Amino acid sequence: MTRTRTIYLNALGMICSLGATHAGIRQRLFAGDSGLRANERYALNGVPRIVGSITVPDEELPTAAHLPLRDRSRNNRVALAALAQIRPEVEALIARFGPDRIGIVLGTSTSGIAEGEAAFRHYVAHGKFPQQFHYGQQELGSPAAALATTLGLSGPAYVHSSACSSSAKAMASAARLISMGLCDAVISGGVDTLCDFTIAGFSSLDSVSAERCNPLSINRRGINIGEGAALFLMSSEAATVALCGWGESSDAHHISAPDPDGIGATLAIRQALQRAAIAPEQIDYINLHGTATLQNDAMESKAIHQLFGAEVPVSSTKSFTGHALGAASAIEAGLCWLAMQDGNPAGMLPPHLWDGHADPALPALHVVRVGESLGKPPRYVLSNSFAFGGSNAALILRRD
Numbered sequence: 361m362t363r364t365r366t367i368y369l370n371a372l373g374m375i376c377s378l379g380a381t382h383a384g385i386r387q388r389l390f391a392g393d394s395g396l397r398a399n400e401r402y403a404l405n406g407v408p409r410i411v412g413s414i415t416v417p418d419e420e421l422p423t424a425a426h427l428p429l430r431d432r433s434r435n436n437r438v439a440l441a442a443l444a445q446i447r448p449e450v451e452a453l454i455a456r457f458g459p460d461r462i463g464i465v466l467g468t469s470t471s472g473i474a475e476g477e478a479a480f481r482h483y484v485a486h487g488k489f490p491q492q493f494h495y496g497q498q499e500l501g502s503p504a505a506a507l508a509t510t511l512g513l514s515g516p517a518y519v520h521s522s523a524c525s526s527s528a529k530a531m532a533s534a535a536r537l538i539s540m541g542l543c544d545a546v547i548s549g550g551v552d553t554l555c556d557f558t559i560a561g562f563s564s565l566d567s568v569s570a571e572r573c574n575p576l577s578i579n580r581r582g583i584n585i586g587e588g589a590a591l592f593l594m595s596s597e598a599a600t601v602a603l604c605g606w607g608e609s610s611d612a613h614h615i616s617a618p619d620p621d622g623i624g625a626t627l628a629i630r631q632a633l634q635r636a637a638i639a640p641e642q643i644d645y646i647n648l649h650g651t652a653t654l655q656n657d658a659m660e661s662k663a664i665h666q667l668f669g670a671e672v673p674v675s676s677t678k679s680f681t682g683h684a685l686g687a688a689s690a691i692e693a694g695l696c697w698l699a700m701q702d703g704n705p706a707g708m709l710p711p712h713l714w715d716g717h718a719d720p721a722l723p724a725l726h727v728v729r730v731g732e733s734l735g736k737p738p739r740y741v742l743s744n745s746f747a748f749g750g751s752n753a754a755l756i757l758r759r760d
Contacts, residue, residue: 367535368599369592369757370545373445374694375438376588376681377412380445386698390708392730394680396572396584402559410572411554412586412682416441427506430496433472436506439551442589443507446547449593450511453545463543464504464517465534466591467526467550469686471519472497474555503551515543521686524649525608525745526550527590528689528753532606534594544595549694550687551589558685559585565616573652573683575676575712576661576727578719580652586682590690592697601700604740604758605638607631611750617655618746622663628752629667629742636740636756640668643756644738645699645709645728647692649746650676651683656746658722665723675728679713689745693755696741700759707734 377395378385388395395415398408422440424432443450454462479493496502504517516537520530527550534548562568562583569581594603608631611624618625633640646668649660664674677695684691695710711730718724737759745753 365539365596367538367594367603368597369601369603369697370595370597370599371446371449371593372590372694372697373442374590374691375414375416375441376684376691377414377586378680380416380441382698389680389695389710392711392713394572394713396679396682402554404563407570409559410569410584412584412684413554414438414588427509429494431502431506431509433475433497433502435468435470435472435551435553436503438553438589439503439507440510442551442591443510446591446593450547453595454511457544459512460514461544462513463515463534463537463546464507464513465530465537465546465548466503467520467530467686467689468500468503468552469521469523469526470552470555470558471500471502473557474553477556507547522751523747523749524683524685524688525747525751525753526686526689528745528755529608531592531603531690531693531755532608532753535603535606538594538596546594547591548594549589549591549690552685552687553587554585567653569652573679574714575648575650575652575679576657576719576722577714577717579715579717580654580657582653583651583678584682586684588681588684588687588691590687590694600702600759601697602758602760603755605632605636605756607635607754609752611752613750616748618659619750620655620659622659624750624752625660625663625744625746626667628754629663629744632742632754632756636758638740643668643672643740643742644734645741646672646674647696647710647741647743648674648676649744650678652678660744660746661722661725664725670724671726673709673728673732674725675710675712677710689743689753693743693757696743696757700738700741700757704737707736707738709733
């Protein structure tokens with residue numbers, strides 16, 4: 361598990377329920393100001409659902425008119441909004457290395473499903489699909505194709521879709537492309553947007569909370585669905601934060617439930633630690649997958665306590681952003697990245713928003729309070745992602 365190159369996270373473009381700028385997102389995060397709110401568009405039985413919708417209105421998102429019809433979707437417009445934040449840095453590397461040496465690896469679970477939903481509603485009402493609908497809008501590879509077309513790139517461009525671990529696995533794949541010398545830089549991360557399909561699907565599993573999600577609490581009732589995009593520009597060019605470790609595993613335990621013993625989760629974390637060449641006690645902060653579902657929180661708490669004990673600060677940021685599914689890993693890595701930048705000399709940490717009523721059946725963990733800091737910038741940060749089907753991924757970031 362050795363690497364010959366250090367992979368750096370040179371730039372971040374991010375849009376989520378906390379905002380669309382680094383300063384705005386970080387301010388709300390450290391202040392404990394959740395981005396979750398009721399949305400009547402996704403009401404069930406007349407009750408608005410709590411969701412983590414992006415803060416930018418649809419009419420202010422970048423246009424997708426330059427793309428072929430098959431790649432025009434709200435999902436891709438959200439990805440383009442994140443890309444716009446880092447485009448100068450991307451263009452500089454394209455000019456330096458050439459369009460065939462820049463890759464794109466993303467994670468998503470929805471792609472253009474919302475366009476398909478609207479098209480079928482139109483079909484039921486009018487007996488035909490609308491002219492602006494193309495079946496390819498729902499293709500999972502569409503976000504990578506859209507960015508490649510926008511930037512004129514000819515390097516590797518593809519998408520991971522492994523549910524909630526998608527964008528973490530995309531970042532690991534991007535690191536491998538650079539380490540193997542197949543790319544000089546990669547745009548990697550994830551994008552996912554709200555749609556009826558995912559909200560109805562998770563609701564049918566009794567996994568969606570009617571209130572703000574409550575990770576680790578005895579009163580936890582499930583997730584809130586979120587949306588957003590986080591795109592990193594990754595290369596071997598030195599920067600403040602490096603992706604120094606990653607691990608991937610598969611439980612093969614159940615189609616939707618995690619292995620209650622956390623064996624696969626532990627394996628992924630151990631792989632990440634080994635690749636980073638550090639000991640568990642060197643981790644300064646852990647961003648939990650922390651879905652606020654009964655089984656995930658129980659499994660993850662057990663795995664974290666076994667590996668790290670009860671002292672390392674931990675939090676779930678899904679109470680801020682909702683669960684952005686395929687984009688969740690990248691958004692949460694983005695929040696960690698923001699906490700590791702030079703503008704945080706006191707080492708403020710992403711807090712854990714909950715009711716404070718710990719589940720006594722779970723191992724005790726050091727839950728980060730609003731306003732809590734390390735007293736210094738965090739050096740090593742772990743971010744976990746555990747998905748349906750037992751797809752596990754762990755990322756370790758290092759501040760250099």
